[in-house]
Amino acid sequence: MKPALNKDTRLCISLAARPSNIGTRFHNYLYDLLGLDFIYKAFTTTDIAAAIGGVRALGIRGCSVSMPFKQDVIELVDAVEQSAASINAVNTIVNDDGYLTASNTDYLAVARLIAEHGLQPSQSVLFRGSGGMASAVSAAFRDNGFHRGTLVARNPDTGRALAERLDYEYVAEVGDRTADVLVNITPVGWRAPPRCTTSPSTRRPSTPRTRCSMWWRCHPRPR
Numbered sequence: 333m334k335p336a337l338n339k340d341t342r343l344c345i346s347l348a349a350r351p352s353n354i355g356t357r358f359h360n361y362l363y364d365l366l367g368l369d370f371i372y373k374a375f376t377t378t379d380i381a382a383a384i385g386g387v388r389a390l391g392i393r394g395c396s397v398s399m400p401f402k403q404d405v406i407e408l409v410d411a412v413e414q415s416a417a418s419i420n421a422v423n424t425i426v427n428d429d430g431y432l433t434a435s436n437t438d439y440l441a442v443a444r445l446i447a448e449h450g451l452q453p454s455q456s457v458l459f460r461g462s463g464g465m466a467s468a469v470s471a472a473f474r475d476n477g478f479h480r481g482t483l484v485a486r487n488p489d490t491g492r493a494l495a496e497r498l499d500y501e502y503v504a505e506v507g508d509r510t511a512d513v514l515v516n517i518t519p520v521g522w523r524a525p526p527r528c529t530t531s532p533s534t535r536r537p538s539t540p541r542t543r544c545s546m547w548w549r550c551h552p553r554p555r
Contacts, residue, residue, distance in 0.1 A: 335369045343390075346374045347383055348398035355396065377401075384408040388430055395425040397434075399464070405434060415439040418471045421464065438468035446476050451513060453477030458509060459500075461517030462490040469517050474498045482509060 335341075346355050351374035359372035370393070377383040380401050385408075387395050397405055402421040406412055409425060409432040416422045422434040457478050459470050462485035470483060481500035485491030488504060495502035503509070 334364050334367050337371065338369070340369065342370045342393045344370055344372045344394040344396075345387070345392055346372075346396040346398065347377055347380070347401055348374065349376060349400055351376050380404050381408055384425070384432070387425065387427055388432060391427065391430075393427055395427070397422050397425060402464070408432075409434040414475070415443075415472075418475055419467045421467065436468055438465055439472045442469050442472035443476060446473065451478075453479070455512035456480040457482070457513045457515060458506070458511035459483045459515045459517060460506075460520075461485060462487055462494050463517070466517040467494055469515060470494065470498055470500065473515075474500070482511065 344359065353374070356372055356374050359370075362368075363370045363372065375383070384395075384405055386392070402423060405422050405425065406416070406420070409422075411431070411433045412422070413433060413435040416434050416436040416439070419436060419439060421436055424435050424437050426433045426435070453476065455478065457473055457480065459466060459473075459481060462483065466483075466485075470481065473481065479499070481495075481498065483491055483495040483498075483500050483502050484504070484506050485494075485502070486504060488502075491504070492502045494500075
């Protein structure tokens with residue numbers, strides 16, 4: 333059980349065009365479970381520069397960043413880690429005594445999953461999707477040495493652009509292609525129950541299926 337709200341309680345926030353209760357409930361539940369003296373609150377803003385200035389000036393420990401601010405905040409922080417620089421998008425800002433460091437935890441989470449699952453750069457990878465998350469996921473694979481990549485996306489503009497940036501192949505449909513690793517970065521499987529358009533035969537029997545998740549760095553890990 334975390335301490336009662338007091339003058340030393342640390343604040344973490346989110347900035348999004350359309351704040352929701354999901355992150356607020358999730359973070360505050362875990363703060364309570366882990367006994368961390370933190371509180372989390374979702375915000376929106378019409379002045380992103382002033383909002384980030386407030387994070388710095390008020391000593392707000394951390395800030396998660398959602399659309400449409402993921403690129404706008406880059407010029408407002410003191411340091412941008414590779415995870416954010418690789419995809420030109422920030423989703424987390426950490427405030428260390430007024431020094432703001434930006435990162436992208438989607439990218440970091442995927443890099444961690446690659447290591448945990450023992451994936452090898454020599455393996456071929458098939459990515460499904462071309463949105464913001466797809467950019468983070470595919471860039472994490474590319475930066476970890478995976479150069480045999482195929483990106484499948486129904487949107488030819490975003491699909492081709494992302495594939496060209498990463499030097500991967502772009503196709504509109506999976507067809508009869510196979511790969512050592514299949515990464516689903518579409519809504520399929522995340523909400524119930526859309527019809528899946530990927531045939532099970534696309535994936536080789538031993539192919540890992542990687543799901544993406546975020547992990548936050550705005551508070552210290554409990555010891």
